[in-house]
Amino acid sequence: MKKRAENTTGIREIAKRANVSIGTVDRVINNRPGVSAKTKETIQKIIEELDYQPNIMARMLASKKVIRIAALIPSVSNETGYWNAPLKGINEAASEIRNFGVVVDNYFFDQNAKQTFTDQADNILKQNYDGLLLAPMFENESIAFLSRCRQNHIPFVLINSDLADQANVAYIGPDLFQSGYLAAHLSKYLISASQTVLVVNISREIDLHHHLLKKEEGFRTSFEKEHTGVAIDKVDINETDYDSLQKTLKRVFKKNKPDLVFVTNSRVSSVARFFEENKIQDVKLIGYDFLEENIEYLKKGTIDFLICQKPQEQGYKGVMSIYQHLLQAPVESVQYMPIDIITKENYSYYKN
Amino acid sequence: MKKRAENTTGIREIAKRANVSIGTVDRVINNRPGVSAKTKETIQKIIEELDYQPNIMARMLASKKVIRIAALIPSVSNETGYWNAPLKGINEAASEIRNFGVVVDNYFFDQNAKQTFTDQADNILKQNYDGLLLAPMFENESIAFLSRCRQNHIPFVLINSDLADQANVAYIGPDLFQSGYLAAHLSKYLISASQTVLVVNISREIDLHHHLLKKEEGFRTSFEKEHTGVAIDKVDINETDYDSLQKTLKRVFKKNKPDLVFVTNSRVSSVARFFEENKIQDVKLIGYDFLEENIEYLKKGTIDFLICQKPQEQGYKGVMSIYQHLLQAPVESVQYMPIDIITKENYSYYKN
DNA sequence: AATATATTCGTGTACGTTAACGGAAGGTGT
DNA sequence: ACACCTTCCGTTAACGTACACGAATATATT
Structure with missing residues (x-):
């Protein structure tokens, strides 16, 4: 590690070349008042010539701003x-x-x-x-x-x-829409035409739903665009505890068992748990987010894909x-x- | 005439608490000789207590090292x-x-x-x-x-x-092996059992091959593990120009047309070009890297997946x-x- | 003309750290 | 006793910039 080369840049050098003090140069650099137009101009010209870049270190050190x-x-x-x-x-x-x-x-x-x-x-x-x-x-x-x-x-x-x-x-x-759109794309690898898909929104406060709806919209759009003949059902679950979820899903599955379930947020692990407890193995499952509980089910194969957005x-x-x-x-x-x-x-x- | 801040967590504060000068503290921090074991220990304890983090700015400013x-x-x-x-x-x-x-x-x-x-x-x-x-x-x-x-x-x-x-x-x-392994996993969504896969290594210098071979190994391992009955062929192409590639692929395809091609590096776009020029549409294609030419073929659907590793x-x-x-x-x-x-x-x- | 006010600029100190320098205390050899 | 080390530690001048303060000069006001 060598010594730093002779530094000819810096506020000091500018001051020397402009025949002023560093205080004046400082005023020009920070665009503060108190410099005559003429002096200001010559200093600015020198700054350009030298392609002066202020030293961030020194600047932050000296500045007391928080x-x-x-x-x-x-x-x-x-x-x-x-x-x-x-x-x-x-x-x-x-x-x-x-x-x-x-x-x-x-x-x-x-x-x-x-x-x-x-x-x-x-x-x-x-x-x-x-x-x-x-x-x-x-x-x-x-x-x-x-x-x-x-x-x-x-x-x-x-x-x-x-x-x-x-x-x-x-x-x-x-991009919520696109994220749902991709989920649909992946789904197409997992199921075939004329099968059934179930979209599941899980969230307690209805205000949080707009977030999920955009994903659902993207998801539906992808299917509609390609006329796959896939039927898309949907269920909103407004309680986040497992019992409520289980009750609702049981009802839905009894009525019309889907071939793939798309959970629009990170609560996909609850659905996976439902699958496991009820020995549902032939239904594909897609959801969101890299959470420990989700990964567990991904490992086991209960969840097929997770989408995650850093x-x-x-x-x-x-x-x-x-x-x-x-x-x-x-x-x-x-x-x-x-x-x-x-x-x-x-x-x-x-x-x- | 401003006073130094009172609640400073810097080298100065450490010195005060240890009843030594900042010079001594500096020696301990930078692990330089000239400090008695006892003093060193007390200073280190204080540094721990304060969870002292040296100020990078000041350090770089003061240090003349490059x-x-x-x-x-x-x-x-x-x-x-x-x-x-x-x-x-x-x-x-x-x-x-x-x-x-x-x-x-x-x-x-x-x-x-x-x-x-x-x-x-x-x-x-x-x-x-x-x-x-x-x-x-x-x-x-x-x-x-x-x-x-x-x-x-x-x-x-x-x-x-x-x-x-x-x-x-x-x-x-x-992780080259795992990267090939994943490629195989994706392939399984694209083809069915008892179909044929072709692995293509394209590289001029043979020394670069060990790199590609690890991917191929991962790829094969995944298929072997699940006994899919998929047949895996392979071809090495030692010239990187398009004509050589075309000649080789034509020969291979005539002999035994695969259902999926896995290119072990970024040159997948050349294979895509071959597909396009020869109107090959029913063969899936997987390769590597986010390059402009690859993305073009991905958009068109000639390439099904790209694997990319930042x-x-x-x-x-x-x-x-x-x-x-x-x-x-x-x-x-x-x-x-x-x-x-x-x-x-x-x-x-x-x-x- | 004398004084007040504005404008323009220079000086000094501080920011937290590095590192050169030197000093005090104690030890060693002659 | 003396000179000469060693070991350990304190002091201080930078590093490049920000900013407060006040000095010097110019301009306006009375």
Whole structure:
């Protein structure tokens, strides 16, 4: 490891060449007032000539500014560990930019209790953050919250599910429609024409349904497009406990047993459990997300495919995007996650 | 005339708590001699207690060290643009850590000319780099090169294909066997029992073959395990131009037309072209890598699946890993890339 | 003309760390 | 006794930038 080469760049060199002090150069670089037009121009010319790039290290070291970001996401429930992954991504990003003077505070709400969401939203607004990362699970409440953020000039990034026309800095998450569309495509390898498919939406709060419906729409569109003659049934289950699910599925299966079941979210493991307990082996099963319980059933072959969309990366990129925006850097406003297909063979290599 | 912050968690605070000077603390942190065992211990205890993380900014600012890394990978040929992606990853990493006093120099060799590899290797050794990133395409030459690196105490990271027992800091790339295994699994959705599969290895230098053979091995193993009764033929093509390929395939297809073709590398588009030109539509096709020409055939349906293993990320992580290692940070020694499945439906969301 | 006010600029200190330098205390050999 | 090490530790000047403070100069006001 050698010594660094003689540095002829830097604010100091610019000052020397312009015959001014570094203070003046600093004012020009940071676009602060107090420099005559003439001086400013000569300095800017020299900056261009040298292709001067400020040293980020020194800048961050010297700057006492602190950027404060709030993240509001669902808490990890015992019903689904999905939000573990985004949280991990958020924390990873947070620790990466901690040295850059960024503080990320995490707030959590209960997906089964709207009140917890609005409470935390109020909480966040009181603290006067510089930016916000939000998983807008409750549609109406989120819209209200974001409207107040706009009033307070707090920029925000949405992850996991999108909301139209919110003037958000970025959306980072799945293309829900396309994700359902792909699920249908995979299904076509698993069943043949004139067989029956069952779409299962499992979620307690009806507000969370819009999220699932887009996937269902994509799923149906794919089948309709190709005129496969496949019949698509559907059932909504508004309770997340296993007993309710079992009761409903028993009824549906008795009436018309499907050849393939498509679960529109991560609760596919409950359906798999239902299959196992009732010795249903000839029905294919597709669902979402790389969760331990899902993987167990994937290993056993009860679940055929899982679709996953990088939840951890969503958290990571969410934080990074709001941070970039606060640094005035341009940010891609729609960042769709890749649609990953997980099978028995490749799950051990999957990285959330 | 501002006072230093009180609640500082830096080297200064540690010094205060340990009743020593920051110089001593610095010696302990950087593991330099000149500190009594007793003092060292108390300081280390305090560091643990505070969960002290050195400020990278300040460290890089104050340190006059420059870390020099060499990367040696195949050049982008007109035959395949595969190495564009790793190169992009390498450059991305390089520019991310440039401010941290790291210089990455790229060296290229021609996959069809061993000599270029050894020439560049000599070149690199002369320059006395601190670390090396290598794609060890030529097995024997790479082993010889790495042996000399070890002698010169230059740590190295391997990407894209692995070499056993080289004392490398890390391997970052596909699990070749498993990747072929997955290809076989997908194949089972596309064909039925007692049909015929053809494995195609395309590569000019025989030394590059060991790479492809592992994939073939995984592919065969999967079929053997499940006793599907599928017959697996194989053909090696040692020229990379289209005419040679066409001639060989015509001969093979005349003799025994397969129901599915598995191409063990990114040259699958040549086979797709062969299919298209000869109006072969009932043969399934699986291959590797997210290249423009491959995607074209995927769109058209000539190629059914592509398997891709994040070539860009391989480059990125390769640079980052050797860098981390040079910073004395621990590095995961085997980093298998996820095995991504690309279809007509999800290719537009794929990120290399 | 004297004073007040604005404009433009230079100086100094701080950010957290590295590393060169030097000093004190104690040991060794003659 | 002296000179000369060693070992252990403190002090201090950088690194490149931000920013507060105040000095110098120019312009306006009375």
